[in-house]
Structures are given as structure tokens and as C-alpha cells.
Amino acid sequence: MIGGGQLSRMTAQAAVALGQSLRVLAARADESAALVAADVQLGDHDDLAALTRVADGATVVTFDHEHVPTEHLRALEASGVRVAPGPGALIHAQDKLVLRRALAAAGEPQPAWTEASTVHEVTAFADDVGWPVVLKTPRGGYDGKGVFVIRGPDEAADVLERHGTLLVEERVDMVRELSAQVARSPFGQVAVWPVVETVQRDGVCAEVLAPAPDLPDVLATQAQELAVRVADRLGVVGMLAVELFQTTDGVLVNELAMRPHNSGHWTIEGSRTSQFEQHLRAVLDYPLGTTAMTAPVAVMANVLGGAASDEDWTGPGLDERVHHFMAHWPDVKLHWYGKTPRRGRKLGHVTALGQDVTEVRARAVAAARYLADGVVDDAFAFSHDHHPER
Amino acid sequence: MIGGGQLSRMTAQAAVALGQSLRVLAARADESAALVAADVQLGDHDDLAALTRVADGATVVTFDHEHVPTEHLRALEASGVRVAPGPGALIHAQDKLVLRRALAAAGEPQPAWTEASTVHEVTAFADDVGWPVVLKTPRGGYDGKGVFVIRGPDEAADVLERHGTLLVEERVDMVRELSAQVARSPFGQVAVWPVVETVQRDGVCAEVLAPAPDLPDVLATQAQELAVRVADRLGVVGMLAVELFQTTDGVLVNELAMRPHNSGHWTIEGSRTSQFEQHLRAVLDYPLGTTAMTAPVAVMANVLGGAASDEDWTGPGLDERVHHFMAHWPDVKLHWYGKTPRRGRKLGHVTALGQDVTEVRARAVAAARYLADGVVDDAFAFSHDHHPER
Numbered sequence: 001m002i003g004g005g006q007l008s009r010m011t012a013q014a015a016v017a018l019g020q021s022l023r024v025l026a027a028r029a030d031e032s033a034a035l036v037a038a039d040v041q042l043g044d045h046d047d048l049a050a051l052t053r054v055a056d057g058a059t060v061v062t063f064d065h066e067h068v069p070t071e072h073l074r075a076l077e078a079s080g081v082r083v084a085p086g087p088g089a090l091i092h093a094q095d096k097l098v099l100r101r102a103l104a105a106a107g108e109p110q111p112a113w114t115e116a117s118t119v120h121e122v123t124a125f126a127d128d129v130g131w132p133v134v135l136k137t138p139r140g141g142y143d144g145k146g147v148f149v150i151r152g153p154d155e156a157a158d159v160l161e162r163h164g165t166l167l168v169e170e171r172v173d174m175v176r177e178l179s180a181q182v183a184r185s186p187f188g189q190v191a192v193w194p195v196v197e198t199v200q201r202d203g204v205c206a207e208v209l210a211p212a213p214d215l216p217d218v219l220a221t222q223a224q225e226l227a228v229r230v231a232d233r234l235g236v237v238g239m240l241a242v243e244l245f246q247t248t249d250g251v252l253v254n255e256l257a258m259r260p261h262n263s264g265h266w267t268i269e270g271s272r273t274s275q276f277e278q279h280l281r282a283v284l285d286y287p288l289g290t291t292a293m294t295a296p297v298a299v300m301a302n303v304l305g306g307a308a309s310d311e312d313w314t315g316p317g318l319d320e321r322v323h324h325f326m327a328h329w330p331d332v333k334l335h336w337y338g339k340t341p342r343r344g345r346k347l348g349h350v351t352a353l354g355q356d357v358t359e360v361r362a363r364a365v366a367a368a369r370y371l372a373d374g375v376v377d378d379a380f381a382f383s384h385d386h387h388p389e390r
Numbered sequence: 391m392i393g394g395g396q397l398s399r400m401t402a403q404a405a406v407a408l409g410q411s412l413r414v415l416a417a418r419a420d421e422s423a424a425l426v427a428a429d430v431q432l433g434d435h436d437d438l439a440a441l442t443r444v445a446d447g448a449t450v451v452t453f454d455h456e457h458v459p460t461e462h463l464r465a466l467e468a469s470g471v472r473v474a475p476g477p478g479a480l481i482h483a484q485d486k487l488v489l490r491r492a493l494a495a496a497g498e499p500q501p502a503w504t505e506a507s508t509v510h511e512v513t514a515f516a517d518d519v520g521w522p523v524v525l526k527t528p529r530g531g532y533d534g535k536g537v538f539v540i541r542g543p544d545e546a547a548d549v550l551e552r553h554g555t556l557l558v559e560e561r562v563d564m565v566r567e568l569s570a571q572v573a574r575s576p577f578g579q580v581a582v583w584p585v586v587e588t589v590q591r592d593g594v595c596a597e598v599l600a601p602a603p604d605l606p607d608v609l610a611t612q613a614q615e616l617a618v619r620v621a622d623r624l625g626v627v628g629m630l631a632v633e634l635f636q637t638t639d640g641v642l643v644n645e646l647a648m649r650p651h652n653s654g655h656w657t658i659e660g661s662r663t664s665q666f667e668q669h670l671r672a673v674l675d676y677p678l679g680t681t682a683m684t685a686p687v688a689v690m691a692n693v694l695g696g697a698a699s700d701e702d703w704t705g706p707g708l709d710e711r712v713h714h715f716m717a718h719w720p721d722v723k724l725h726w727y728g729k730t731p732r733r734g735r736k737l738g739h740v741t742a743l744g745q746d747v748t749e750v751r752a753r754a755v756a757a758a759r760y761l762a763d764g765v766v767d768d769a770f771a772f773s774h775d776h777h778p779e780r
Contacts, residue, residue: 010406012406013403013407016400016402016403017403017724018724019726021728035428036402038424038425038430272723272743273720286713286716287713287716290721294684294685323676323677326671326677326679330663330679331682333679353662
């Protein structure tokens with residue numbers, strides 16, 4: 001697996017049960033996956049020599065991010081290495097303009113968009129759809145980076161000057177964001193999970209509610225079918241997350257990830273087959289596991305570095321917070337990534353299961369917030385009975 | 391963790407989520423845990439220098455077996471190393487005579503027993519309880535090894551000559567075998583799982599049914615309270631499995647294991663907190679997780695090396711069997727230990743969850759049998775709908 005982050009870390013964990021040994025290409029020895037995997041090679045994902053070395057003897061090469069250059073993937077394939085997802089599929093998760101063109105050709109629902117390298121092109125588009133518009137760098141963006149909400153020509157000029165040719169999209173008047181995850185094997189078997197709601201804060205995924213609360217069945221099925229069609233059409237092998245905007249009219253495709261994704265961390269406890277196990281099954285061409293949920297509701301909350309990550313923090317230290325977390329929420333599951341705490345960094349996540357989404361969400365969010373900030377939100381935490389699932 | 395077997399392997403897997411890095415002392419680089427752990431040291435568990443080296447810088451030293459000599463544990467403790475469980479507790483899982491004496495002093499229910507080094511002592515005991523009697527080597531036995539059912543003085547003489555002083559027990563007229571698992575923290579917090587039935591074949595655990603079917607509540611509670619009392623009295627830190635004989639009168643203690651145990655593998659999917667996570671929480675002195683079950687019934691079946699492990703096997707190979715297994719049982723979870731297949735060897739296990747113990751057991755056993763032997767038992771497998779839990 002190329003990349004040593006938490007996705008690779010949790011994939012290594014899933015590989016243990018399958019009797020597989022995951023080799024990880026990490027940039028540094030202290031990356032999340034490098035701390036726990038048995039077979040770690042250090043090197044850069046854009047260094048073909050490093051990629052060739054890590055691929056040597058591997059059944060298949062897969063990824064925990066989208067940043068490996070297409071020409072390197074083509075070179076690996078040309079030398080007989082199996083790459084999953086293949087470069088022809090992966091490009092749609094790497095380049096937002098390529099994705100928009102492909103979805104347009106397929107007639108799939110997406111925001112109004114155009115390609116622009118001049119202010120004139122942006123304003124002509126905005127004349128149609130109205131300001132503000134959203135400018136996106138076609139490549140390299142994640143967690144809200146490379147995305148600019150632009151209110152007029154001057155702002156557009158500034159962003160274009162810095163970034164060159166951009167994707168321009170209407171700002172969608174959305175109800176909320178959803179994610180539809182599907183796994184696809186080389187053989188074409190697909191497995192789809194319930195559609196989830198993703199709650200973003202400052203452009204970063206903060207919570208995932210599974211299944212998406214109050215999502216009409218017809219819309220859920222529509223989103224799942226869309227994800228399966230996209231996976232098939234693009235020839236995805238492995239996990240595909242289709243990030244969606246829910247509008248009053250239906251759903252629009254925001255972007256794709258072709259790997260395990262933050263919106264699927266809940267599956268570790270919340271589904272019979274986790275996205276990490278499923279990704280391995282798919283890229284190794286094993287039959288896929290059932291995606292049935294293990295409880296009516298699962299909520300995942302990211303632990304994002306907060307006040308307790310600051311150097312001048314004087315509250316309970318991390319280990320003390322983990323103690324308090326475990327004492328107070330014996331039924332909330334922790335996943336810690338082994339990273340040095342820093343403001344806004346994804347340090348770990350927690351998952352809670354239960355019957356009622358309001359209660360389960362309150363529990364997960366309070367637990368994550370306590371781990372991140374060392375403070376207890378009265379509205380959530382200590383006024384609740386936290387064993388309602390029993 | 392001292393020992394590189396599957397218990398260590400699955401503990402390493404659980405450590406990932408807790409943000410812990412498990413260092414493993416393995417005898418060989420191809421042992422189960424050595425294949426997946428990031429930090430592996432090679433050495434023998436009875437070599438104090440190796441133990442000292444692996445303990446260097448560790449928060450705590452724990453075990454995947456009971457074979458570390460007491461004097462070495464005392465030496466580690468004397469040099470300031472935290473050992474959990476401590477030698478004073480662990481001795482009761484190492485030496486069956488020490489266990490019998492301790493349980494007698496505590497007034498806990500156990501089979502009639504004595505210590506014998508002569509045929510005369512054995513026959514005197516058998517005159518009381520009747521033949522056959524069971525002779526056990528006090529140390530080193532596992533999976534039925536070191537246990538001898540003796541029908542008369544001649545057989546006793548033979549065993550005594552080979553093994554010296556032995557534990558002699560009545561042969562218990564048992565209904566079935568049970569296991570009561572509990573975790574205990576240094577602080578004295580305990581967490582107890584539902585009592586399970588363990589099904590042995592040829593002295594080796596073959597299946598575990600959770601909870602033990604049709605076990606009267608009063609007896610289940612009695613077994614759980616017994617396990618908690620034993621953990622407290624012996625000062626166990628970490629997991630304790632109390633292996634029990636169920637008789638028409640109640641339960642009798644067979645033996646103890648102070649580590650994750652085969653009878654608790656079902657907890658990975660069947661309980662909110664697995665025995666592996668709980669062992670880590672306990673030895674690291676974190677608060678314990680909830681032991682609530684995730685489904686009404688969980689059944690674990692060991693995959694013991696069978697016909698398909700033979701050199702002259704001409705049926706489907708292991709990888710092909712795993713494919714068929716996954717295709718046919720998408721909801722049965724696999725845990726593979728990475729070992730070279732050999733007759734009778736524990737190669738992995740599978741866990742099935744559901745509502746009805748007969749159906750769940752049939753599913754788990756058929757899946758394990760197919761993986762082990764490459765054959766399908768008509769009575770179980772392909773006549774069932776295998777998604778009854780949905």
C-alpha cells in the first residue's frame with residue numbers, strides 16, 4: 001500500500017485477520033502505518049524507484065491516497081505489476097476536471113461546472129449560475145484545501161493567478177453532504193453500504209452518521225445505484241467513496257475517493273465487513289463480505305487536534321484523557337493513529353453504536369471532543385445514560 | 391508480549407486501535423505474531439537476557455503463554471519491570487498442583503484431587519473416587535498434552551515413571567465444558583463476559599458457543615462470580631479464563647489461563663470489547679470496555695489442520711478454499727494465523743453471529759470444516775440460507 005497514513009494503518013490491521021502481510025511505502029518512519037506494519041519501506045510516492053521496490057513480489061499495489069503520478073502507475077503496469085485501482089480509474093479521483101468530463105459523458109448528476117483559466121471565463125459562468133462560484137484546483141486538494149468560494153471577478157483573478165487552470169462550479173444550495181461507498185472486485189462483484197451523512201467542519205470531515213438520518217429510501221437507493229454505476233463505468237477496483245451533495249431535488253456528485261475513506265470508518269464496528277477488509281478483498285480479487293450493519297445506528301466522530309494539542313495546554317494530558325474517555329464511555333470504540341498532536345490534525349476517531357441517532361451522535365461527539373479538547377460539553381456528556389443499547 | 395503465536399498476533403491487531411505499539415518476543419521470524427507486528431525481537435522465553443532486552447523501555451510485559459519461568463519474572467520485577475499478570479498470580483496457570491492447593495484454600499469447587507509420586511498414592515486415591523482417574527503433569531501441558539486417563543495401577547506406574555510427581559484427579563462425570571472469562575485491572579476493576587460452552591475434540595478446543603446454550607441463569611451467574619473471586623484472590627492482572635466442568639450439581643474448576651484464550655476468540659466480533667483489547671486495557675491499567683454482546687449468539691470454530699494439510703492433498707489449495715469460503719459465507723468472519731498448515735495445528739478460526747445457536751453453529755462449523763478439509767458437509771452447508779441474521 002502506497003502511503004503511510006491512518007488509512008494504511010487500519011488496512012494493515014484488517015490484513016492481519018485475512019492472513020495477509022501488508023507492505024507499506026511510508027514517507028517517514030513515524031507515520032501512522034509505519035508504526036504498526038511489519039513490512040515498512042521508506043520512500044516517496046512520486047519516486048518510481050521507490051514504487052518499483054515496494055511492488056517487488058507484491059500480489060497487488062494499492063493506495064491510501066491519490067497522489068501517485070499516473071505515468072508511474074503506467075510504468076508499474078508495463079513492468080507487470082498489478083495496480084488496483086488502475087491508473088485509468090484512479091485519474092478520476094486525482095483530477096476533478098477529468099471527473100467532471102466523465103460524469104458529464106455518463107449523464108450522471110453533478111453541479112453545473114466549467115473549466116476556466118481566465119477571469120472572463122469565470123464571470124461568463126457566474127453570469128449563468130450566479131455568484132458566488134466555487135473554484136477548485138483540479139489536483140492535489142483534500143480536506144477543503146484547493147477549494148475557493150469566490151464572490152466576484154477580483155477574487156477570481158487572484159486565485160487564477162496563483163493556481164492556473166481551474167474547475168469552476170456553481171455553489172450548490174445543498175441540504176447536507178452524503179457519502180455512498182461501494183467496493184468492486186476485478187471480476188465486477190460490487191458490495192454497497194448504507195448511504196451515510198457526512199458532517200464537515202472547516203472543510204474537514206467531523207462526523208459520519210450511518211445510515212444518513214431520515215434519508216428517503218428512494219433517494220438512498222438512487223445514491224447507491226449511482227455509486228455502483230460510477231464504479232462499473234470507471235472500472236474501479238477496491239473501495240470507492242462517492243461524495244454527494246443532497247439537494248431538494250436529489251443528489252449531485254461532489255468528488256470521488258478510490259480507497260478507504262473517512263466516511264467509512266464507522267464500518268469497523270458498524271458493519272459486518274469493514275471498508276478496510278473489503279478494500280483488501282477487492283484488490284486481492286476475493287469475494288466481498290456482507291455489508292449488513294451490526295446495529296441500527298453507527299456514528300463516527302473524528303478526533304481533530306484541539307486545544308489540548310497546544311504547547312501551552314495545562315489540562316489533562318493525552319494519556320489521562322484516554323483514561324477518562326475509557327472510564328466514562330466504556331462502549332465507545334477508540335481508534336488512535338499514533339500521530340503527534342497538532343491543531344486540526346486527524347489524530348484518531350471514535351465510533352458509537354446504538355438505536356437512536358440523536359443519542360448515539362451525542363455520545364460519539366462528546367467522547368471525541370473530550371479527547372481533542374479535554375473539556376466536557378454539558379449539553380452532551382454527563383447528563384446521559386450512555387448504555388441505552390443494552 | 392512474550393510469545394509469537396496467534397494470541398500475540400491478535401493482540402498486536404487490537405493494539406493498533408489503542409495507539410499502542412506491541413513489541414513481540416518470538417522464537418522464530420515466521421511465527422504468527424512475528425509476521426504482522428512492527429516490533430519483533432527473536433529470542434527464547436526462558437532466556438532471561440532475551441526477556442530483559444524485550445522489556446527494555448516497555449510500559450508492561452505480558453504473555454501469550456504460561457511458559458516463562460517464575461524466577462525470570464521475579465528477576466524482571468526486581469529490576470523494575472512491570473509484569474502483568476505478576477508471577478505470584480501466573481504460577482496458578484503454570485502449575486496445576488499450585489492451583490489445586492489455592493482453590494482448596496479458597497473453598498472453590500473443583501474435582502477431588504491429590505498429589506502422587508507413587509502407585510500406592512494413586513491407588514489409594516482411586517479406592518476413594520473409583521477408576522479411572524486422571525493423571526496430569528503439573529506443568530507444561532496444553533491442548534490435552536500431559537493429561538492421562540488411567541484405568542489401573544499398571545498404567546499409573548508407567549506414567550509416574552515417565553513424569554514423576556503428578557496431580558491426580560477424579561474423572562469428572564461432566565455434562566459439558568464451560569469457560570468463564572474475566573478481565574481485571576491492577577486497580578481491581580473487573581469485566582466479565584457471558585459464560586460460554588467449549589467443545590473439545592481430541593483434547594483440543596474445536597468450537598465455542600456464546601453464550602453457553604440453555605445454561606440456567608443461576609449457574610451462569612455462579613460461574614461468573616467464581617471467575618471474579620478467583621481473579622481477585624489471585625491478584626490476576628489481564629485476562630483470566632476459568633475453564634470449568636459443568637456437572638449435574640454445578641461447576642468445577644478445571645484449569646486457568648491468564649492471557650487471551652481460545653474460548654474468547656468470539657469476542658472479536660461478538661462483544662463490544664474483544665478479549666485482546668481488554669487484555670491490553672487491563673495490563674496497561676486503562677479502564678475496561680463493555681463486554682456486551684453484539685448479537686444474541688456468536689459461535690467460533692477453530693480451523694484445525696485437516697486433510698487439506700497433507701502433502702498428497704489434491705483438492706482445492708488454501709487460496710482457492712479461502713475464495714470459496716468467502717463466496718459462500720460472506721457473513722462469516724475469518725481470522726487466519728499465517729502458519730504453515732499441518733494436521734491438527736490451529737491454523738485460524740472463523741466466527742459467525744446470529745439469532746439461533748443451531749443455525750449459527752452449523753454455519754461456523756461448516757465454514758471451518760471447508761477451510762480445514764476442503765470438503766462440504768451436506769448436513770450443514772449448502773442447504774441453509776446463510777443470512778438469517780438480516
